[in-house]
Amino acid sequence: MSDIEFPDDLIELERSAWTEIQAGALTVETASAVQAAVTAFAAETGQSRIDVEMALKKRIRHPEPEAA
Template sequence: MADTDFPNDLIALERSAWQAIQAGTLTVDTALAVQQAVTTFAAETKQSRIDVEMALKKKVRHPEPEAA
């Protein structure tokens, strides 16, 4: 999947969920909110939900180093 320009709110939501996972505090409501946002974004951009989810997780969990 090519680089996707994710909306800032979707990145923030995934970042929040990732921090909750790391802290052991992820709730069903948070996980569901991320899943619904990913599904909506995938439908709006006519992409596979799983591809969108994987790219979003990669962007949040394994960000590219910023250019100097």
């Protein structure tokens, strides 16, 4: 699941959503944009939407520590 190569625009959308969530200000527009982008990416790559969504959230919310 962590081997998914996400496009930059999808990563930025999820980062924006996570920032809004942490501020308690997630908008319907942001949430809808992320959901639509995740769904489209999953369809384009032939992957499960839930697997894509979980991997994307993990990457943004719980990033791997960078190697030294």
